[in-house]
Amino acid sequence: MVELVVTVPNKLGIHARPAAMIVRAAVEFDSEIWLESPADKVNAKSIMGVMTLAASGGTSVTVSAAGDDETTAVEAVADVIKSGFGEEMI
Amino acid sequence: MQDRYPDPETFSTGILFESLGRKLELEPVTDTGGYNRMVVSPDISRPGLCLSGYTYKFMHDRIQIFGETEITLLKQLSPAERTAAVANVYSFSVVCAIVTKGLTPPDELVAAALESGSALFSSPQDTTPLIHDLTHYLGEVFAPHVSLHGTLVDIYGEGVLVMGRSAIGKSEAVLGLVERGHRLVADDLVRVRRAGNRLIGTGDALIGFHMEIRGIGFVSIAELFGVGATKEMQSVDLVVRLLDADLTDETDRSGLEENLMAVLGVDIPLVEIPVLPGRNITLLLEVAAMMNIQAKDTGCTSAERLNRKLIARMGRKRLRD
Incomplete structure (x- = not known):
């Protein structure tokens, strides 16, 4: 199990389009991947799950993974979030 | 005809x-x-x-x-x-x-x-x-016209042009739609002409309302399902392209990005559906048509509405924090 804490850097937070980008990165890996906010923990391969998190800009989320490729998986998903999804930053 | x-x-x-x-x-x-x-x-x-x-x-x-x-x-x-x-x-x-x-x-x-x-x-x-x-x-x-390889069907009044490589299952999917009460306009070859900013599709007079179903042969939809299952002409309001699952680029799963296909200079909304074993393509075509109707009626897609609600919720949450 690997964990990384990242801050959602874009203004609008993880809305539908960023959620789709996260899921697209996550499904590339065999590991189970989760996103966790103080309120909830969801499967990073589920677009509905990621959206339900409602992680607004500035929120800290924990990316975690368990499986053979857990290290690269966590880094890849965290990188997508840190990129700000090509949107306006806070 | x-x-x-x-x-x-x-x-x-x-x-x-x-x-x-x-x-x-x-x-x-x-x-x-x-x-x-x-x-x-x-x-x-x-x-x-x-x-x-x-x-x-x-x-x-x-x-x-x-x-x-x-x-x-x-x-x-x-x-x-x-x-x-x-x-x-x-x-x-x-x-x-x-x-x-x-x-x-x-x-x-x-x-x-x-x-x-x-x-x-x-x-x-x-x-x-x-x-x-x-x-x-x-x-x-003298209207500009083009013949397209695909199947045109009227789903709740919405003209859906189903495209995709041969043998991907266009005809079977549309046969399912006809069985559910929707109307076949043309199978395999659709003649599309432009009238103003609209596209009108018809079939070929010889082919009529026949469909070719692999393993069965030519099926006369008008004779088998009655004239109510067929329609002479229909506007083309949506293009659905059926794709092999392995060729599908998973760029957009949310339906937020609107894709368009230009036919005779008219932009028509385009939906791409990956065909995977166990997927009910007939049902997906029906849903795509209904969503297109809804998008036109309300001016925005259900993905956009959902996303707006989500962004609003995040805004409220930030205020509380």
Whole structure:
């Protein structure tokens, strides 16, 4: 199990389009991947799950993974979030 | 079948007479021949100015309409002047001419048409309504058109053009739609023409409402499911492309990105559906059509509405924190 804490850097937070980008990165890996906010923990391969998190800009989320490729998986998903999804930053 | 228009490439005076003669109540004035002359323009011409001697820019390649104005003008002239006036027009190769309002064409006009071998028709109908019907028809014949490989089906009034490589399952999926009460317009080959900013699709007259289903052969939808399962023509409102699952790029799963496909210069919403074992393509086509209707009615897609709600929720959450 690997964990990384990242801050959602874009203004609008993880809305539908960023959620789709996260899921697209996550499904590339065999590991189970989760996103966790103080309120909830969801499967990073589920677009509905990621959206339900409602992680607004500035929120800290924990990316975690368990499986053979857990290290690269966590880094890849965290990188997508840190990129700000090509949107306006806070 | 009705509402299938002649091919503009081979659209002759004879074909015009055959296809529109009854509606416009056209009668050949005399046997002038000229039925093989090609109609090349969707426009018509009133030859009044040309009759009076102004032949510059005379549109001789259009169908000439002799209305009350033209016939009255001719009748006021002496026989010699009349011959000269008519000669102004018939010195050009006239496609064909129609005398409206049941007026009797002067002998000189008939003689000129005979001599030039150009068809001359008469109609009891008034000039303006006749021109209206004729121009409308010609507009349809000469509309830009293209034949597409796909299946066109009316789903709740929405014209859905299903495309994709052969054997991907277009026909089977549409057969399922017909079974659920939707209407087949054309299978395998769809003729699409542009009318203003809309696309109108029809099938091929020979193929009719037959579908080719692998393992079964040709299926006549009209005979098997009844005429209610078929439709002659339908606007094309949505294109759904069926894709092999392994070729599908998973760029967008949310449906937030709107894809378009240009057909004859008109942009039509495009939905791409990966075909995977166990997916009910019939059901997905129905849903895609309903979502397209809803998007048009409400001005935004359900993905956009959901996303707006989500962004609003995040905004409220931030205020609380």
